[in-house]
Amino acid sequence: MSAWSLLRALRLRTLARTLTAVRGPQRLQRLSLALVGLVVFGGVLAITTATFGALREVPDGPAIAEAAIAGSLTVAVFVELFFGLTTAVYTLYLSHDLPLLATMPIRERTVFAYKYWETLAANATLYGVLWAPFLLGYGFATRAGAAYYPLLALTSVLVLMIPTGLSILLIMPVMQLVPAGRAKEIIAVLWTLIGIGVWATFQMLTRPGRESMLNGQYRAVLDAPIFRVPPGRWGADALMGASVGEWGRMLGGLLPLGALALAMFGIALAIVPWAYTAGWVRAGESGRRVRGAGWTGLLFGRLPADLRAVVTKDLTAFPRDLRQLAGMAAVAAVGIVITVVNGPPEETPGGPALSYLVPYLTVGGIGGLGASQAANLAIGGEGRAYWLLAAAPIRTWRLLLAKWIVAFFLGICAVTLALLVISLRGFSVTGLLVGLGAGALTTALIATYAIGISASFPRFDWDNPRYAVSTLGGLILGVCIFWMASAGGAAAGLVYLLVASVPLGAALLAGILAWLLAAAIPAALLLALGHRRLSRMDWDL
Amino acid sequence: MAGGRLARNGMQMIQARDLVKAYGAREAVRGMSFDVASGALYGFLGPNGAGKTTTIKMLAGLLKPTSGTVHIAGVDVAQHPLEAKRRIGLVPDEPVLFEKLTAIEYLAFIADVYGVPREVARPRAAELLEMFELSGVAKELIGGYSHGMRQKCALAGALLHEPDVLFLDEPTVGLDPASARLIKDLLRSIVARGGTVFMATHILEIAQALCTEIGIVQQGRIIASGTIAELREQASAGADQSLEDIFLRLTGSTEERSVAEYLR
Numbered sequence: 001m002s003a004w005s006l007l008r009a010l011r012l013r014t015l016a017r018t019l020t021a022v023r024g025p026q027r028l029q030r031l032s033l034a035l036v037g038l039v040v041f042g043g044v045l046a047i048t049t050a051t052f053g054a055l056r057e058v059p060d061g062p063a064i065a066e067a068a069i070a071g072s073l074t075v076a077v078f079v080e081l082f083f084g085l086t087t088a089v090y091t092l093y094l095s096h097d098l099p100l101l102a103t104m105p106i107r108e109r110t111v112f113a114y115k116y117w118e119t120l121a122a123n124a125t126l127y128g129v130l131w132a133p134f135l136l137g138y139g140f141a142t143r144a145g146a147a148y149y150p151l152l153a154l155t156s157v158l159v160l161m162i163p164t165g166l167s168i169l170l171i172m173p174v175m176q177l178v179p180a181g182r183a184k185e186i187i188a189v190l191w192t193l194i195g196i197g198v199w200a201t202f203q204m205l206t207r208p209g210r211e212s213m214l215n216g217q218y219r220a221v222l223d224a225p226i227f228r229v230p231p232g233r234w235g236a237d238a239l240m241g242a243s244v245g246e247w248g249r250m251l252g253g254l255l256p257l258g259a260l261a262l263a264m265f266g267i268a269l270a271i272v273p274w275a276y277t278a279g280w281v282r283a284g285e286s287g288r289r290v291r292g293a294g295w296t297g298l299l300f301g302r303l304p305a306d307l308r309a310v311v312t313k314d315l316t317a318f319p320r321d322l323r324q325l326a327g328m329a330a331v332a333a334v335g336i337v338i339t340v341v342n343g344p345p346e347e348t349p350g351g352p353a354l355s356y357l358v359p360y361l362t363v364g365g366i367g368g369l370g371a372s373q374a375a376n377l378a379i380g381g382e383g384r385a386y387w388l389l390a391a392a393p394i395r396t397w398r399l400l401l402a403k404w405i406v407a408f409f410l411g412i413c414a415v416t417l418a419l420l421v422i423s424l425r426g427f428s429v430t431g432l433l434v435g436l437g438a439g440a441l442t443t444a445l446i447a448t449y450a451i452g453i454s455a456s457f458p459r460f461d462w463d464n465p466r467y468a469v470s471t472l473g474g475l476i477l478g479v480c481i482f483w484m485a486s487a488g489g490a491a492a493g494l495v496y497l498l499v500a501s502v503p504l505g506a507a508l509l510a511g512i513l514a515w516l517l518a519a520a521i522p523a524a525l526l527l528a529l530g531h532r533r534l535s536r537m538d539w540d541l
Numbered sequence: 542m543a544g545g546r547l548a549r550n551g552m553q554m555i556q557a558r559d560l561v562k563a564y565g566a567r568e569a570v571r572g573m574s575f576d577v578a579s580g581a582l583y584g585f586l587g588p589n590g591a592g593k594t595t596t597i598k599m600l601a602g603l604l605k606p607t608s609g610t611v612h613i614a615g616v617d618v619a620q621h622p623l624e625a626k627r628r629i630g631l632v633p634d635e636p637v638l639f640e641k642l643t644a645i646e647y648l649a650f651i652a653d654v655y656g657v658p659r660e661v662a663r664p665r666a667a668e669l670l671e672m673f674e675l676s677g678v679a680k681e682l683i684g685g686y687s688h689g690m691r692q693k694c695a696l697a698g699a700l701l702h703e704p705d706v707l708f709l710d711e712p713t714v715g716l717d718p719a720s721a722r723l724i725k726d727l728l729r730s731i732v733a734r735g736g737t738v739f740m741a742t743h744i745l746e747i748a749q750a751l752c753t754e755i756g757i758v759q760q761g762r763i764i765a766s767g768t769i770a771e772l773r774e775q776a777s778a779g780a781d782q783s784l785e786d787i788f789l790r791l792t793g794s795t796e797e798r799s800v801a802e803y804l805r
Binding site for chain 1: 624639
């Protein structure tokens, strides 16, 4: 058996075991993911089949379909380039098998070709769920000939080969800037940046007034460069040519697409093995001195020593961990965009109406997001270093209190930021006080929920910091926040009923107390459960 | 602060009685009982998977025994875990530390958690960093340290509060010869000052050179214990035979023979 066949068999066997040799919650998680993938695939297929079918009846339909396919393939190349960069970090820099393979009597080019296809296969999942049904839908809707489907598979592979080769090449200089140990942090930052970008764009596009600009002007949209540039243009020509039997057009698209894909593959295989074996590729050096965090001493220096130790540790580490920072940056971005999009609060003649208070009340949600972001990582986020806390003479409830202080502090920072943004657009003392009150209460409650859940359902997987809480824990946090919001609605109803018979102040106080009582009960239960779990757990880390 | 260079001559600093740790049907530790006196350097030897690390974790309060008791300096670890933990320093086999802290910040954290006053902790931390040759990197993140540097940092943290009992799991693995020598000298001086050290190791030469008492563990049980002379007697070994010979004889290891046959 050749080295190539051996590697392929090894990869397939590993993949099969990854899918089948899991038990318990992990198995459920994989099955859920597979189900979600199937639903998305089916949904995209049904929608695109119907849409492309309908377009056939429209005069400009074929042009729109052509632009959609070309544009989608170009977008696919960019999306896969982004995913490819993160995948290449895992398949090359954080790979478990590359050092082993490098010591075996296998040609370097074979090893890196294997790594190239491994990267491509990992990237192909997203393409398979979103783009494949989209293009299949076109084939079904237009009753494409039999040649369309094998050509669809070939075009897909060629399209994926371009960003895969590029990402493997581009990640080399990027990784020289950071130590290998921080590669995952870079990935988190990339994900956050793209997430913020997509979310902010969505917010902006859905603002009133923007939609009208797009209405009825699709001809102008079709002239946009994204629908006209290669490689999407080539892919569209190849597929549309195959669907209607225009072989010249098909070849006119397929040949340059294939040439570009093979060129990217060839260049990657010519440069990457050489760069690795020559030692040119290495992660950036660590060992840089870092700035101290004296501000934590100023703010929390008067806490009892054990609380101060944990709070200072967490807040000192926080700005140095790009993964945690990226999570909080996402919260800040959400806060800023929400407050900007909602516009400045408007005064009403009869005093502060509910609509006037909405932006300030939203601040509470932003603070809660910040607190839950920090609290989710409180226990599981320590990863295997949790043994240090487990071995230390600190009471469990004091540890939970220290973690709560950190989460509350970060949540209040998010609240303050959101209030500052609102104030820049329209200052109001009443609004600020309401915002601060709502923010502090909501942040405190959500921090308590999240700390309780983090302690009750921790996952010590520092490789995936977003999963520092088990799936069940995440689900329970969602239920708790829903409960808190529902209790808020019920409390508002209570105030509405009471205001007819008692003064407004008394009605408001009754509503707030009722809300706090209802929301605090699950918080207390979760904390008690977390305390019990941490106290009893065996630390075999 | 607990203890602190306590020379409690004659006192049993570690008392383990009928320790059992079961994971489902599998028993990793099967009824271990032993005492370690104050001022002893106790070597805990055994083949891979014998239960050494599990035992250390139970002694240090990280794992709850399925049954049995542990007392550290007379304090029941299960009944009064905080009191016991204050008297303990632990360096695990893989020193996973807080990666986003510097060595100085890590030691400040340890000082606060163990209640060492700042005016005492600062000079002591500086002294330990100097001793372990970490002063030059003390303001760099631990995440960028090599395995040996982390090991030394973990050891500095374990010594900062001057524990009564120091637990070490394979302390010299991954260290360069100079650092390994430093640790050996350090352990000798801790014991000379009345401290107690409990060390699990695979390196029998180190155990022979350092340990005042040795326990040999196999399949979750202590199969022999005592001074090297006592072990020699238990193994019916000659006066010229090393600890390695005694160990192989007591554990009935066939590895030596297998390797010889393979090389032939």
